[in-house]
Amino acid sequence: MKGEFAVKPSQLAQTLQSVLTPYQNRKRWVVALSGGLDSTVLLHAVAAMEKRPELCALHIHHGLQSQADQWQRQCESLCRDLGVAFSALNVTVVAGSGPEAAARDARYQAFSEFLQCGDVLLQAHHQDDQVETLFLRLLRGTGVDGMQGIPESRALADAELVRPLLLLPREELERYAELSQLSWVEDPSNSDERFDRNFLRQRILPLLEERWPAYRETVTRFARHASEAGGNTSTDISGLLQSSGSAYAALDVELLRAMAETGRKTAIRQWLSQWDLRPTEAQLKAIQRDMVFASRDAEPLIELGSVQLRRFEQRLYLTELADFDAAYQQHWDFSQPLLIPGAGWLSAEACEQGGLQADSVLVRLRRGGERCTPLGRRHSRSLKKLLQEHHIAPWRRDRLPLLFVGEELAAVADLWVCEGHAGSNNADLPTATGWRLRWSPME
Missing domain, CATH: 1.20.59.20 (Chorismate Mutase Domain, subunit A)
Known part of the structure; x- marks a missing residue:
């Protein structure tokens, strides 16, 4: 630990209370829990708050380190001790960019799929993270917008992402953890100076602190000024945006x-x-x-x-930039969301009429030559023509899940159910339970 600290654990709690009070009426708070120091402190402090909505922790298992299973077990144990609901999601980190960026992309995709409308995702980024991000962006020649730094909050899917510790330095989190006798995991990759952020943290920033001890506050104040200036000069782009069927508007x-x-x-x-x-x-x-x-x-x-x-x-x-297995196929009984690596998530909810009628299906991707008759049509058409009719972008077509009952194509993602495989819409007939599908592409 670094000498004496001016901040008490109660002051960290006061910071949380101040930042999170506007979100107390939300449906649920979800803490992104890696098992490291920062997220462990955040979960412990939030769990101790008297006024808060339902709380759960979400752990993303990247599978990149040999200790990944151990980290998940530690997170689960912490949640059990705190009486907090725990969920874990396995993700596939796809090559195509650097390992840090690829892991981040997979993580945020999993967040988007897990979060429900009205949720608030809490992340444990702190002041040191903000400073490192600003320096890295500056060294990469970012524009003025980039110097606004990590935002304290932003929209994420149908929920909101909030970072309540962003104004607190890491040393305050270390002190809180020590006084609260918390244990956490250490990611060995955090000491690998081949990564720019680690080199900056371990070699450069300590030199700055020797010369300018208050550099963190100065840099974050600059980011705040940049954010305020950006807000005054930003362009309203809402009129340019179109729904794109993914997390990114077109x-x-x-x-x-x-x-x-x-x-x-x-x-x-x-x-x-x-x-x-x-x-x-x-x-x-x-x-x-x-x-x-x-x-x-x-x-x-x-x-x-x-x-x-x-x-x-x-x-x-x-x-x-995600690779996918064109030969992928998997039997699915609708009970849990299905992750198709490199393509997206397929989920289902029971509906009374009009959904897909099946106890289970075989899910695979397009191989060419498929034909079907969408519900309400008289004649079959090639899947290629039908996807063109629906204005599905070319790069998405081969990643769409096709649901088969036996040898028959029964549904195409959440676009349509095929004739002969839909629940009845006739009010005079007994209600038949079906499945309403939802497809969330990995974009």
Whole structure:
């Protein structure tokens, strides 16, 4: 531990109370629990709050370290001791970007799938994380928006993400853990200086602290000023956004073309910043040249970190760089959500009429040559033609789950149920329980 600390555990609790009071009437608080120091302290302190909604902890098992199973067991044990509900999700970290970015993408996809409308996801980022992020962005040549740092809160799927410890330095969390006699896990990768963040934390920032002991407060104050300035100059892009069928809204190309260059660049930056993407000036020029002003029949692609920027039917889309197994197939009984690695999550809820009627199905991906008759039609058509009719983007078609009953195609994701496999909509007939499907692509 680093000498004496000016902050008592009660003051950490006061910080939580101040930040989280506006969220006390929400349906549920979900603490993202890795088992490390930061999230362990957050869960312990939140569990001790007198006024709070239902609380649960969510652990994401990345499977990247040999100790991953041990970490999950420790998280489960902590929750049992605190009387907090515990859930764990296994994710597949897909190569395509750096390991840190790939793990982060898989983690946030899992968060989005787990969270329900009205939930608040609590993450344990603290002041040191904020400072490291700002320095890394500066070294990568970020724009002004990037210097706003990690936001204290933002929307995430149908829920909200909140970081209540963002103004507290890590040493305060260390003191709280020591006085509360908490134990936590240490990720060995945190000491690997091949990662930029670790090199900065272990080599550079200690030198800054020797010369400027209050550098954390100064840097975070700068981020706050940048955020306030950004709020005053931001462009309203809501009119440019279109539903895209994924976590990322699509951007209207025709409206972008009609804008002046300065406004267009600002709109693109702001759109990408919602998902922590900070394009360089060269990337912005490429997006305008190769995406916005490309010929109408072009299908350009630009890689931005761990995602791809694509264009389809005059809209810009963000998609994950995820590999998937085209030969995937799995029997499914609807009882639990089904993760199709590299593609997405398939879930089902019981419905009285009109859903898919089956006790179980075989789920696989498109192989070519499939045909079916969507409910309400008289004749079968090729799956390729039907997907074109539904304006499904080309890169999504091979990742859509196909549900088979025996040898017959019974449903295509949540797009349609096929003739002969739907619950009755005739009020004169007995109600037959079926399944209403929901497909959440991994984008």
